[in-house]
Amino acid sequence: MGGRCKFAQAWTGTSSHVRNAARRHTPREDGNAGVDITADVFALIRLLTPKAGWDGGRGSRGFATPQSDNPGSAGEKRKRLAHPRDRGWLGFELRWHEHDPEELVSSVEQCIDGAVEAFEGQGHSREQIKAVGITNQRETTVVWDKTTGKALHNAIVWTDTRSKDLVRRLKRRLGASELMSRCGIPLSTYPSVSKLLWLLDNIPEVKDAYERGVLAFGTVDTWLTYKLNGATDRDVYVSDPSNASRTMFMNIETLAYDEDILDWFRIDDKKITLPKIVRSSDNKAYGTLAGTSLKGVKITGCLGDQSAALVGQKGFTPGLAKNTYGTGCFLLYNVGSKPVISSHGLLTTVAFDFGEGNTMYALEGSIAVAGSSVKFLVDNFGFIESSAKLSALAETVEDNGGCTFVTAFSGLFAPYWIDDARGTIFGITAYTQRGHVARATLEATCFQTKAILDSMEKDSGHALTELAVDGGMCNSDLIMQTQSDLIGIPVNRPGMRETTALGAAIAAGFAVGIWKSFDELKEVNTQGRTIFKPQIAEEEATKRFSRWTKAVEMSKGWANE
Template sequence: MSLNGTRETAFVGAIDQGTTSSRFLIFNSEGSVVATHQIEFSQIYPHPGWHEHDPEELITSVETCIDGAIEQFEKQGHSRNQVKTVGITNQRETTVVWDTTTGKALHNAIVWTDTRAQELVRKLKDRLGSKELMSLCGLPLSTYPSASKLLWLLENVDAVKDAYGRGVLAFGTVDTWLAFKLNGGLSRNVYVTDPSNASRTMFMNLESLTYDHHLLDWFRVDTSKIKLAEIVPSSHPTAYGKLFSTVLKGVSITGCLGDQSAALVGQKAFSPGLAKNTYGTGCFLLYNVGPKPVISTHGLLTTVAFDFGEGRRMYALEGSIAVAGSSVKFLVDNFGFMESSAKLSALAETVEDNGGCTFVTAFSGLFAPYWMDDARGTIFGITAYTQRGHIARATLEATCFQTKAILLAMEKDSGQALTELAVDGGMCNADLIMQTQSDIIGIPVNRPAMRETTALGAAIAAGLAVGVWDNLSDLDAVNTEGRTIFKPQITAKEADARFGTWEKAVQMCKGWAN
């Protein structure tokens, strides 16, 4: 039963706090976007390999987006009172620390792409017991998870050291920071996270969904000196509190998912064997493995897909690509290839192929399944024949090749080959990229017409908690119209040859940062 007995009048808001922008989207119960507002915010790069965000700017951008979307919503003749609840989806691993007595951030947020902890991670890998961590938390030691970012802050930032020493240090991923601040900070002191985000810290036990004392002891994190967020289900009617300000003041926050889990939910991959790939700033492929975690032996991560309560908790294997859409932005901003990222695909279409070029876009190392912190971006095969279009095409292909490597690893870990790949994210708007992806992986690629699946996942988590949808089967008809299927147009032999060239290039760029 939906609220007020009519599904048509129930709307759900979704905060989508990403790496380069914040957005607020309003969905109806059919899963269609009826209003949206987006703001880009500052990217801070203090040193090569460092990437930060201003924590306060994250909050103000979200609040501005809520007000902007509601203004648009009301111009359509709707009332803000029709927005029944709000969900959160957020960039994961990005780490915020603040003072529990003042509620103020003690440092810029360290973004998930940041590699400053590289040397610290090398030392951790030599520590006794390092190889056993992954069986507990599902993540390998790298600069990617939040743990290494927190340890770097404790070692290098005096204000953080001081707060830790006085026992007033709070640590959280972006969802925790958002929930804390959007609830009014210290006035309500909401301090929570969900398992899809907590599983990105290296502190949570995958089986119990609680903080693991062995993991915390191994990282030498003293829980008497630091506040860790309470881990609550991804969909919950009260745990995430209520908006303290904005025009939606008083509306409950009832759902929370890390962005890649949210996209999996938004693609309705609720059953084992279903997978999605999101082509955003980075690229993230999640494969639902069911109600028990599967620990990878082929370079993938194990993560919590979503926790909607008993019997509705799923795990996923994940392959993470650090650089996807950001490689397109790089060609536009740094090399001036085109005036906008949207036109880069058109430039790539001016040539028939990559002209012999392979671009390993390892700007901050390579993530799954390679895990090479010391690799760096490298273009191979440049000759006097090379044109901008060849470089553009090689850039787009890099994400497709890495997706292929992840799918091969998933097949080995799960014992099953994927038969179709659901896709979303900004890069999937380009037909050329999606056709190239299908060619390289040799299976159909399924692109929905409504591609805001990450925000839709947050809306679904929130809506399930308050009865906008009663159960998962209520979502069967959501976002099914107008899908495009891309099918392979080259032979398996040709696809294997192209992938072989990519793998050769990956091995050749290894060790560059040493």
């Protein structure tokens, strides 16, 4: 069943057009020659993934994953992000973000075929693939008619803020302040509930399906597993807790839908079908692929992308944390088997549920704009030709020249939750150069990460000693060194940075017995790590962060002017 070869790096690209579904790779020269590989897990990774270029959020990737170290063969399909309404100053006010649900499925199917083709091209057989793991963009919402299996509207993406006014009205309703203690997430445009309520209020086809009792709701994991199983042919309709916890419908303690929360939102669960909540790693619940070149192979693992990254970073025990630098930025901190409700602007989420006492919770901080700020400089300002060149531009100057860029294009997420802040550059003088703005853009993500880590320390009562990192932006040594300088602890970057892919593979592999304990994963992805240690004094880091905090305060209120 195994073959002898070196692990191949996952293919990454930076251009914005659709890539070929399958790419072949050059084996890594990392000392893994002669390792027996059994390709027991096929990780379908990852829907709408950020790419190595930092524009992110718009592709599907598939990897055939060896049992041991690095993901191997990869297929990729670029995905379009639609902006149905670009209105307002600089085109960012009230921007709507959508995806075509059917295109999501077709891009994933093409990636499966592409990855399998590449896998076989390396001398393996598809019969070696024992299971499929899925990871996906969370909060993004799909609704469909369960009698036909057809989507009733485009998927509304997690970054979409069209429900802002609706959320403000809900916050004035009696009981709004109690929601977070039950579901772990503050009421905002971020979770799925605000997107569903907007659809019910504004799309007649959705409202009609609801009134007729045929409306199906799900995040992307539910939509994918439903369609990959053959839609109405099998009616596989499930979600794992790491995704269900992002809807605001699930009780964070019981891992079941909370009737009181549904009643508060005035959602009648007799008129809408919510997916059954099942374990993240399950040998039966997710069904089998009805088509593609892996027809008949089981889907046995499912995790929201950020949870998958935590698992891929082997963050199995309390006190471990990771940060994924993609389109947005997402920090997860494992707090153990009981949820910790934040008092400092963070979310409480399910990290993963592998059953048998292996349910873990996390504190999470989300940054809306990270890699997308780089794309902004490329597309809107024309500073550089591609996102991959931004670090080089930033390194043409020694510092930010006094510039601070609050990248609040659609408000600020954790730990601030300021929806009326807008992107603002402070400190520009007659001597400001493009390099200064480039450096300030990169620093914005690092400053927000520092703010979130400070909140995590306050909520958990424990200081982090190291931060694990992944995602496209972490390829930049400048960003990682800046991050370490500002947070005052080492930053640990793995050699193989597709940790989301690895996490989905681990979830799938546990379900079919490839791994039976977390200890068996100790040696996975240990090659080629880089540790960035702080190189500035704590006093200097504090001074820089104070200036950032002042800039955040001054960025408030612009959306209401």
